[in-house]
Amino acid sequence: MASSSKDVYLVIGGSGFLGRHVVEALLARGDAVSVFDIVQRHHDVPFYSGDISEEEQVSDALRKSGATCIIHTASPLHGMDDPALYWKVNVDGTQAVINAAVANGVPKLVYTSSAGVVFNGQDLIDVDERIPQLEKAMDPYNESKAKAEEIVLAANGKGGLYTVALRPAGIFGPGDRQFLHGLFQVWQRGQSHIQVGDNTNLFDWTYVGNCAYAHLLAADRLGPSSPEEIAAMRASLAAALPPVSATLPRRRIPTSLARPLGPYVTPPPDADAIRARWEDPEYEPSVPRPAVRGKFDQFTEAALARDGEGSLAVAGQAFFIANGEPVAFWDMPQLVCKFFDEHFERPNNKRRLVLPQAVGLALASAAEWWAWLIGKEPGFTRYRVTFSCAWRCFNIERTRRVLGYEPQVGLEEGLKRTFEWWVAERARNAEKISEKKA
Numbered sequence: 001m002a003s004s005s006k007d008v009y010l011v012i013g014g015s016g017f018l019g020r021h022v023v024e025a026l027l028a029r030g031d032a033v034s035v036f037d038i039v040q041r042h043h044d045v046p047f048y049s050g051d052i053s054e055e056e057q058v059s060d061a062l063r064k065s066g067a068t069c070i071i072h073t074a075s076p077l078h079g080m081d082d083p084a085l086y087w088k089v090n091v092d093g094t095q096a097v098i099n100a101a102v103a104n105g106v107p108k109l110v111y112t113s114s115a116g117v118v119f120n121g122q123d124l125i126d127v128d129e130r131i132p133q134l135e136k137a138m139d140p141y142n143e144s145k146a147k148a149e150e151i152v153l154a155a156n157g158k159g160g161l162y163t164v165a166l167r168p169a170g171i172f173g174p175g176d177r178q179f180l181h182g183l184f185q186v187w188q189r190g191q192s193h194i195q196v197g198d199n200t201n202l203f204d205w206t207y208v209g210n211c212a213y214a215h216l217l218a219a220d221r222l223g224p225s226s227p228e229e230i231a232a233m234r235a236s237l238a239a240a241l242p243p244v245s246a247t248l249p250r251r252r253i254p255t256s257l258a259r260p261l262g263p264y265v266t267p268p269p270d271a272d273a274i275r276a277r278w279e280d281p282e283y284e285p286s287v288p289r290p291a292v293r294g295k296f297d298q299f300t301e302a303a304l305a306r307d308g309e310g311s312l313a314v315a316g317q318a319f320f321i322a323n324g325e326p327v328a329f330w331d332m333p334q335l336v337c338k339f340f341d342e343h344f345e346r347p348n349n350k351r352r353l354v355l356p357q358a359v360g361l362a363l364a365s366a367a368e369w370w371a372w373l374i375g376k377e378p379g380f381t382r383y384r385v386t387f388s389c390a391w392r393c394f395n396i397e398r399t400r401r402v403l404g405y406e407p408q409v410g411l412e413e414g415l416k417r418t419f420e421w422w423v424a425e426r427a428r429n430a431e432k433i434s435e436k437k438a
Contacts, residue, residue, distance in 0.1 A: 006031065006032075007031070007067075007068045007069040007108065007219065008031075008032045008033075008034075008065065008066050008067050008068050008069070009026055009031055009032065009033040009034070009067060009068075009069050009070075009071060009219070010033075010034050010035075010036055010048075010061060010062060010065050010067035010069075010070050010071070011023050011026070011033060011034070011035050011036070011071045011073065012035075012036045012037070012052060012058075012070060012071070012072045012073065012074045012097060013036075013037055013052075013072065013073040013074025013075065013112075014033075014034075014035030014036065014037055014045070014073070015035060015037040015038075015039055015040060015041040015042065016037070016073060016074065016075075017171070017175050017176055017177065017178075017208065018073045018112060018168075018171060018208060018211055018212065019035070019037070019071075019073040019074070020041070020042065020175060021173070021175065021208050021209060021211070021212040022071055022073060022212045022215050022216070023035060023042075023045060024212070025209070025212045025213060025215075025216055026216065027044070027045070029216075032066075033045050034046040034047070034048060034061070034064075034065040034067065035047050035048070036048045036049075036050060036052070036058065036061045037049070037074065038050070038051065038052075046064075046065060048060070048061035048064065048065065051093075052074055052089060052093035052094075052096060052097065053088050053089065053092045053093045053096050054096065055096040055099050055100050055103075056100075058096055058097055058100040059100040059103060059104055062100055062101070062104045062106055063104060067106055068106060068107060068108065069106070069107075069108035069109075069110070069219050069222075070097060070101055070106055070108065070109045070110070071110045071112075071215055071219060072094065072097055072109065072110065072111045072112060073112040073215075074089060074093065075089060075090055075112070075141075075145070076089055076090075076141075077178055078116075078139075078141045078178070079141070079178075080141070081377050082140075083140035083143075083144075086140045086141055086143070086144040087140075087144050087147075089144075090141075090144035090145055090147070090148045091144050091147045091148050091151070094111065094148040094151060094152060095151055097109065098151065098152065098155045098161070098163075101159075101161050102155075102158070102159035102160070102161050105160060106161070107160055107161060107162055107223070108161075108162055108163075108219060108222045108223070109152065109155070109161060109162070109163045109164075110163075110164055110166065110215055110218045110219050110222065111148065111149065111152040111163065111164070111165045111166070112165075112166055112168065112215070113145055113146075113148070113149040113152075113165040113166060113167045113318060114141075114142060114145045114167055114168065115167045115168060115169035115170075115204070115320055115321075115322075115392070115394060116137075116138075116139075116141070116142040116145065117133055117134070117137065117142055117145050117146040117149055117167065118131050118132075118133060118134060118167075119134075119138060119142065119387075119390070119392060120134050120136075120137075120138055121138055121386045121390060122390065123201070123390050123391035123392075124390070124391055124392045124393065124394065125202075125391045125393060126393060126394070126395045127394055127395060128298050128320070128394070128395040128397065128398060129298075129317070129318050129319065129320060129398055130298055130307075133146050133149075133150070134146065138383060138386070139383055149165045149167075149318060152165050153165055153316055153317075153318065156315050156316035157315070157316065162222050162223050162224070162315040162316075163222075163315065163316065164218045164222050164314050164315060164316070164317055164318075164319070165317075165318040165319070166211075166214055166215060166218060166318070166319050166321050167318055167319065167320045167321060167394075168206045168211045168214075168321040168322070169204040169205065169206055169320065169321065169322045169392065169394055170203060170204055170205040170206055170322075170392075171205075171206050171207075171208050171211055172205055172206070172207065172208065172332075172414065172415075172418060173207050173208030173209060173414055173417065173418050173421075174208070174417055174418055174420075174421030174422075175208065175421065176208070176418065180336065180418065180422060183333055183336045183337060183340075184340065185379075186333075186337070187337050187340040187341075187348070190348060190350070192333075192334070192337035192340070192341075192348050193348050193350040193351065193352050193353055194352075194353050194355065195330050195334075195352060195353065195354045195355070196354075196355045196356075196357060196359075196360035196385050196388055196389060197329070197330070197354075197355075197356070197357050197360070197385075197388060197389035198354065198356075199328045199329060199330040199331070199354075200328065201328065201329050201389060201390055201391045201392075202326040202327065202328060202329070202391055202392075202393045203326060203327065203328070203329040203332075203391070203392050203393065204322035204323065204324075204325075204326045204392060204393045204394050205322070205323055205325075205327070205332060205411060205414075206321055206322050206323050207323055207407070207409045207410075207411070207413075207414035207417075208414075209408060209409050209414070209417075210321070210323060210407045210408055210409055210414075211321055213405070213408055214319070214321045214399070214403060214405050217403045217404055217405055218314060218319070218403055221314045221402075221403060221404070222314050222315055223314075223315060224315070225312070225313040225314070225315070230309050230312055230313070233312045233401065233402070234304070234309075234312065236401065237291060237299045237401070238288075238290055238291060239288035239289065239290060239291060240288070240289050240290065240291040240292070241291075241397060241400055241401070244323070244324035244325060244406070244407055246323065246324070246325065246406075246407040246408070246409060246410030246411075246413075247323075247325055247410030247411050247412045247413070248325075248410075252278075253289065254278070255285055255289075257274060257277060257285065258274060258277035258278045258280075258283055258285070259274060259278055260275075260278060261274065261275055298311075298395075298397070298398065299397070299401075311398075312401075312402060313402070314402060314403065317398075317402070319396075319398060319399045319402070319403060319405075320394040320395070320396055320398075320399060321396070321399060321405070322393075322394050322396055323407045323410065323411055323414070324396050324400075324407055325407070325410065325411050326393035327411065329388055329389075330388070332411075332415075335415060336415075339415075339419050343419075343423065357385065357389045360385040360389070361382055361385050361386075363380065364378075364380050364381050364382040364384065364385045365382060367379070367380040367381070368380075368381055368382065
């Protein structure tokens with residue numbers, strides 16, 4: 001459902017990595033936006049400082065900003081050894097946001113969840129939103145995210161509030177201070193040649209700009225869906241979606257009217273027309289190719305009858321967000337480390353060391369034990385080994401159909417933009433240090 005009037009946005013966590021990109025995307029299209037966070041890093045929008053777990057502080061920001069839509073991206077970074085902090089921010093804080101939204105008559109809440117809420121260490125291959133949440137998450141971060149998502153979706157339709165949860169997978173991009181920073185430390189230690197697992201497991205990454213774009217789409221379509229909108233959505237299910245082509249060129253499917261002719265004894269009567277249609281990049285068949293659905297597909301008539309037409313609406317739903325271009329897990333880290341090699345002109349010429357997963361788990365157990373013994377946080381953990389060796393690729397058909405999401409930036413372009421930002425950021429930091437010394 002598209003909003004009938006322009007919303008006024010409050011981005012909770014708008015000083016953070018994803019939150020800042022959401023703010024910039026809203027500003028780029030001329031929307032009114034404010035930020036609620038504990039620290040102010042930018043000064044181009046109204047800012048409200050506060051503790052997310054304090055309902056009155058959130059309410060105060062809502063009243064002063066005049067917000068009609070909350071986009072909640074706030075969360076401590078993944079990997080911290082502080083379960084209490086995760087629970088306070090992600091669970092208690094999210095409940096406070098819901099309470100404040102209802103108390104102030106704010107009708108929309110878009111929540112940033114995580115694809116990790118369904119990951120238990122086992123392979124996730126082309127899973128969609130029907131996969132249930134885990135009874136026990138693998139770590140405190142995803143445990144708190146799962147609980148927060150649960151209460152967000154349970155709040156949908158109550159007190160005039162419509163809610164939606166987005167589950168990004170592997171966010172990266174300009175402004176990232178976790179994925180890129182961690183790999184830079186690995187590179188500095190001369191460990192970029194080490195790989196755990198055979199790298200046959202596919203993994204979904206999400207460029208941060210695409211993730212921000214998905215949040216705006218969710219906000220725009222959040223609300224009650226009319227019977228006409230649901231009927232149009234059902235009708236669209238008859239045609240297959242085109243392949244994602246943000247990085248790779250569009251893949252074309254031959255048809256009887258547009259195809260390479262191949263070897264033949266006698267050419268068909270309209271051979272020239274068939275060949276011309278195939279060679280025309282703008283050619284579209286007059287009838288969309290039908291979607292071929294198996295009995296376990298989420299959009300079969302039986303599945304829709306069981307799940308109800310609410311599965312074709314935005315409100316009350318969770319959506320996986322990804323680039324739709326899964327790659328072998330270690331390909332991305334190795335590309336990043338290769339960039340560091342080239343940027344500093346210090347290539348790591350060590351032969352690649354591939355450790356079996358079992359060996360990696362044993363070494364991680366030892367590292368965790370040693371870190372506990374000396375009172376430090378381990379850098380190498382069993383969770384990270386499991387994470388790097390498991391398949392984690394998600395079916396984003398529901399996201400594409402219901403949200404209208406298509407990745408705007410491919411993995412290759414996303415990495416290029418990330419590297420450009422990293423180089424510029426290091427230059428700015430070096431200039432600041434030089435000014436202080438002067």
